[in-house]
Each structure stands twice: as C-alpha cells, then as structure tokens.
Amino acid sequence: MNLTSEQKAIGKENFLAAIGSKLTRREFLKSSARADLASGKGLGSYYFKYGTVDKPVRVAVLGTGDEGSVLIGGINPKYIQVVAIADCRPYNQYRAFHGDCYSSTAAAVRPGLMKKYGWKTEEEARQHVKVYNDYRDLLKDADKLGIEGVIIGLPLFLHAPAAILAMRAGCHVLTEKLMGHSVAKCKEMIRVSHECKKHLAIGHQRHYNILYDHATNLINSTVIGDVHYVRAQWHRGNLPGNDSWQMPLPEGSKAEDVKKGELMRELDDWTAELNRLKAEVVVAEGKIQEIEKTPDDQKTRAQIDDAKRLQREKVTNQKAIDALQQKVDQKKAQCADYILINGGEYQGVQYGRAEDYGYTATVRKEGDQTYQRPAIEELIRWRLWDRTGGGLMAELGSHQLDAANIFVAAMHGGKKQRPLSVSASGSRSLFNSLDRDVDDHVAAIYEYPGQGYDPSDILGSQRKITVAYATINGNGFGGYGEVVFGTKGTLQIDSEKEAYLYRTSAINDKIKVAGSVGKLDVPISEDGDQLSAAIGYQGVYATDVSRGYCEELEHWAYCVRKNPNCDPDAVDEEIMPQLCQTFGAQSFGDSAGAKPALLTRCRGEVAIWDAIIALVTNISAALNETIEFKDSWFDYDSDETPELEYAERLVRNAAEPGTDEKEIQAAIAAAQDEARVNLGRPEYSL
Numbered sequence: 275m276n277l278t279s280e281q282k283a284i285g286k287e288n289f290l291a292a293i294g295s296k297l298t299r300r301e302f303l304k305s306s307a308r309a310d311l312a313s314g315k316g317l318g319s320y321y322f323k324y325g326t327v328d329k330p331v332r333v334a335v336l337g338t339g340d341e342g343s344v345l346i347g348g349i350n351p352k353y354i355q356v357v358a359i360a361d362c363r364p365y366n367q368y369r370a371f372h373g374d375c376y377s378s379t380a381a382a383v384r385p386g387l388m389k390k391y392g393w394k395t396e397e398e399a400r401q402h403v404k405v406y407n408d409y410r411d412l413l414k415d416a417d418k419l420g421i422e423g424v425i426i427g428l429p430l431f432l433h434a435p436a437a438i439l440a441m442r443a444g445c446h447v448l449t450e451k452l453m454g455h456s457v458a459k460c461k462e463m464i465r466v467s468h469e470c471k472k473h474l475a476i477g478h479q480r481h482y483n484i485l486y487d488h489a490t491n492l493i494n495s496t497v498i499g500d501v502h503y504v505r506a507q508w509h510r511g512n513l514p515g516n517d518s519w520q521m522p523l524p525e526g527s528k529a530e531d532v533k534k535g536e537l538m539r540e541l542d543d544w545t546a547e548l549n550r551l552k553a554e555v556v557v558a559e560g561k562i563q564e565i566e567k568t569p570d571d572q573k574t575r576a577q578i579d580d581a582k583r584l585q586r587e588k589v590t591n592q593k594a595i596d597a598l599q600q601k602v603d604q605k606k607a608q609c610a611d612y613i614l615i616n617g618g619e620y621q622g623v624q625y626g627r628a629e630d631y632g633y634t635a636t637v638r639k640e641g642d643q644t645y646q647r648p649a650i651e652e653l654i655r656w657r658l659w660d661r662t663g664g665g666l667m668a669e670l671g672s673h674q675l676d677a678a679n680i681f682v683a684a685m686h687g688g689k690k691q692r693p694l695s696v697s698a699s700g701s702r703s704l705f706n707s708l709d710r711d712v713d714d715h716v717a718a719i720y721e722y723p724g725q726g727y728d729p730s731d732i733l734g735s736q737r738k739i740t741v742a743y744a745t746i747n748g749n750g751f752g753g754y755g756e757v758v759f760g761t762k763g764t765l766q767i768d769s770e771k772e773a774y775l776y777r778t779s780a781i782n783d784k785i786k787v788a789g790s791v792g793k794l795d796v797p798i799s800e801d802g803d804q805l806s807a808a809i810g811y812q813g814v815y816a817t818d819v820s821r822g823y824c825e826e827l828e829h830w831a832y833c834v835r836k837n838p839n840c841d842p843d844a845v846d847e848e849i850m851p852q853l854c855q856t857f858g859a860q861s862f863g864d865s866a867g868a869k870p871a872l873l874t875r876c877r878g879e880v881a882i883w884d885a886i887i888a889l890v891t892n893i894s895a896a897l898n899e900t901i902e903f904k905d906s907w908f909d910y911d912s913d914e915t916p917e918l919e920y921a922e923r924l925v926r927n928a929a930e931p932g933t934d935e936k937e938i939q940a941a942i943a944a945a946q947d948e949a950r951v952n953l954g955r956p957e958y959s960l
Contacts, residue, residue, distance in 0.1 A: 291802055294813065324828065341477075353828045357420070424436070438463060455664065501681060502724060513704060527651060668892075722739040786803040925945050
C-alpha cells in the first residue's frame, strides 16, 4: 500500500484510463458531463440514480458527537432540514451548531449547523433547531415537531433502541455503522422497519463513493481478471497517553484526579495566549494612534513604515485572536461536560447524570490492581468498552469488510456472497487491560466463494477468494485502504480518496484497456491511453471526490420523500427513462440495475452482512478459532444468531479462574437472553 509518488501517478493515470476507455465507462462518463447535477457534491445523483426533492425532509439528529457531526457536515440543505438535535453532552451540542475548530481537517468534516444553513449566531440557530439532552425525550415530541426522519450518531449500543423507537414513532432512520451491537438487534431493527414501513439506512458510505463505484465496475467488466485475494488494513499510531479513543475527561470525573485536568490546563493555556494577543493588539492600536496624531507633513519615513508594520501585525493578530477565541469557546464547552458527573444546571439547562442517559460505573480488578470507571468515562470513552462499543472491527474493520463484500459481489455479477469462514486473532500489546475491553490489534482471514466455487466438488470447493484484514494501534504506517488482486490487474484504493491500477505487479508501467466486452485485459502500453485518462479524470476529479456521506444522506432523503411507505417494489418512474437510456443494465452491489428502485443502497438487509462479519470476527478472536458462517445468521426472519450459539463458550472463556459456577451460569443466562431476538425489550418502549 506504500508506493512512490511516481508509481502513484502512473497508477492513478492507469485507473482513470481504464474507466475512461470506450470499452468500459466512456459513454457513461461523457453523459455525466451533460447531467443535471442535483447532489451537493456534484455527481452523486447521476451515479446513484436519484433526483431532487420538492421540499427538504424534516429531520432530527440523535447524537452529535464525532460521527454525528460528520453526518451533519454531509447534509445538503436542499434535501434535509434539521429541526431538532439530541445529545446529553454540552460539548456535543456546541459542536452541532459551531462545528469543530480544533484543526482544519476537523473543521472541514464537521462544519456545524450554523455554517451549513447560514445562521449567524447560535441564538438564531436555536430558533430553527430545538435542542434536547435525551434522545428519548425528542422522540416523544417527534409528531409535534413534524419530524419525518432521524439521523443517528449515538454510541453503538444505542443504535437499535434509538432506531426502533424512532420507527415506532413514525420516523424513517439513517443510523451510523455498525448497524447494531449484536446480530439479534440488527434483526430486530429490520423487522421493525418492515412492520412500520420505514426506511432503515445504515451509514456505510462506500456504497455511495464514486471511486468504489468505478472499482466495482472494473472488476465486474473483467478488466483485472478473476479476483482471488483482497488485502485491507487500517493502521493507527495510537499509543498509551496518546489515544484518540481515550478522550480527556472533565475535571472531577475521578476521585483520584487531585490536579487540574488536561482540559482545564489546555483552556488556561489557550486563554493566556488569547489574552496576550489581545494585549498586543491594544498596544499596536495605541502606537498607531500616537503616530496618527503627528501631522502628515511632520511624519518621518520611519514613522510611516512603523504604522504600516503595526497595522499588518494588528490584522494578523486579530485573525489569530478570532481563531483562538473559537478554540477557547469550544474548550469551555468540552469542560462543561463536568455537569454530567452529578447532574445539575448549566447555562439555564437542567442536565442529569451520565447514569441517567444509560451509562454505568464499575470497578475493574486484575491481580492487585483496581480501576475505578465512573459512568461519565463510559459515556465519553464508549468505544473502549464491550458493553457500549464493538472495538476495532465495529469502528474500523467494518469499513474495509464492507468494501471487500462489494468487490467480491462484483466478481459474481453484483450478487452478494456470504463469507464461508473467518479465522481471527486479537491481542493487547500496548494498552492497559483495565482501562478498556477492546484489543489493540485484530487480524483476520476470511474465505469467500470464488468463480466456480462448488462445495460438492473436490476441486470446486477450493475455488475461494481470500480476504486478509488487519487493524492495529501503535503504528500508522500505510494508513487505511484496500488492494484487490486479480489475475490480470491489481486495484488499490487509499483512504477513500485515491485509486490506482496496475498490470499485476508492474507498478512502474502504464496500461491500456484492450480486448472485447466480457474479455477485457490491461496490457502494458508504453504511452498508456491519454485520451481515456482525460475522460476518466473529468468523471472523477472535475468535482471534489466525495467520501459518500453527502450522497447517502441525499438518497435516503429522496427515498423518504418519493417512497414514504418504503414499498420494496416501488420504482422511480420519474427519472427512470433518462437513466435507463444512459445506464443500460449496469449495476453496483445489490442495486436495481436499469430500474432505479426507491430503496437506499445500504438498507438494513444489506448492512446486516457487515455487522455479522464484524461481530463474528470478534467472537473468532475471543475464542482464537475458525468460525464458519451460517446461512441462518444472515436470514433476518430466523431467530438464530452467532452470539446465542457461542454465549456459553464466550462467558466461560472470559471468566476469571476460580469464579463461582453459579455466577458463571447467571452470566451465561444473561448473555443468552441478550442474544435472543426480542422485540419486547424495555428499551424499545417510550
């Protein structure tokens, strides 16, 4: 995954030439230049077969933390009108409106509602957006507020409760991935969506990423030959003391916190720097005024130069003041999360304790070590705990495995293929075992059916596609992405932004698509194919390459508006004629081919596959053994789940030596109860 800049340039040109070839997508791309573009990112509506809406869908955002704010950043106001938000943290409420200014990257992906809708102040924004601390209170008012759909960015363990409550309250749902905390809860979500006739979309944005659309088309068109191996990874440089999932806690969260906390120290430092800059501006203004008092005919050249210099410094410092003031205000909001320790009033709003919003305190022991975890720590660092999160596979691995599913499906004409087995291992190589449940490293090998796979035949049973995946902390070398190995070519996608194509291992050579439809190849060509590359460039990079967030939100809103009863047989007659003429029978993943259906591309029935794969990988790693996937797990009408099947073994595997058998039996019963499909769970009722 690590190529020189020259090799990347060649690979990028090869990829663009391949998609721009007259033997692949040239006519499709030429038509895109003439399309009436509706998407906020330009090409989404054309690529993914949806049109405009007559009025925006009225939406509430439940959970406005890191990912909830990213989803807000993907909103196109022409499709979605946010009328309410819910988050129990003052910090997340602040970011929902103002965005995240801690870095330029954060500001780009989390711009906030004020920038998105053009509101000048938070006071103005709150006239349009009602704010709740508890998402359950918001859903009680859903009908009164005229909410048609909800976007869910809550922690993983709340996806199913929030989605099911929302659908039963009459709202369509788009929830962040992973779909659910367990396979049972995923099945419950699907069943309720059918019962309530509501759209249930899951935020695996690669289903709406243009690069992945092109990649799957190349695989499907035989350009890279038979795919037999996929390598994927997500490497992060997180280390103890510098872990993005172990966010700083507000001062007073723990009894042992006797010194001023990290958040307050940063706030003090930034405030001191802000005051220093303000003082410099005051001094500069005073000096400028003194110079201006001198009559023009008496000013020396030095005074004139000083005045110009001081004015430049004043402007520079004022820009720095404005930027730092934003950081100080955001840091104050982050410090304000202290209110969730004991509950109380903050800025005229009454907040409960973290426990009141579903989080728990616990004492963890290992040998002679004890770790006190207050409820607010579980709230802020929810990704670190099994009860609230799903670890590396849920948060990171599900992205790459979703891509692998798409690539494997493309090898089979767009038909999804269930994985056959997974062999995974997890380790705790770097971090303390008391302050988290999640592993530092997870590595897994998956087997999928390949071309000609036949389990009843000796040779046919070996026709498999291998997918190798690793996600680690401690070293971010290589970043994240996927490499698809075919018998003719190699396709690589880096960070959802760049794609490269090579003739197998010829990373220094240009290629040109040759052959005939159905029998394509990518032979090495000294000059490449500059015309096709230019056409491919216009089809991909003429507008900003979107990661897919904007498109998935737009299409969901479009389906809500055009197919409010989520009729699985509904066809988009409005845009079908022109699309059929352009698209022919091309398909992507499980899409409807030439007839654009009014269902989202990554609805619950699709996304449950990614959830099953990620969650079963965790089971495989915990037990350190190969697990074969069962058809019944993928059948949302079946009550069989992997967690139920392995409940006893997982409990016994995790039990401390010497644990009383009665305690173990009680834990097994609780795990089995949690793993059963049950639409009558208490959390599913308001």
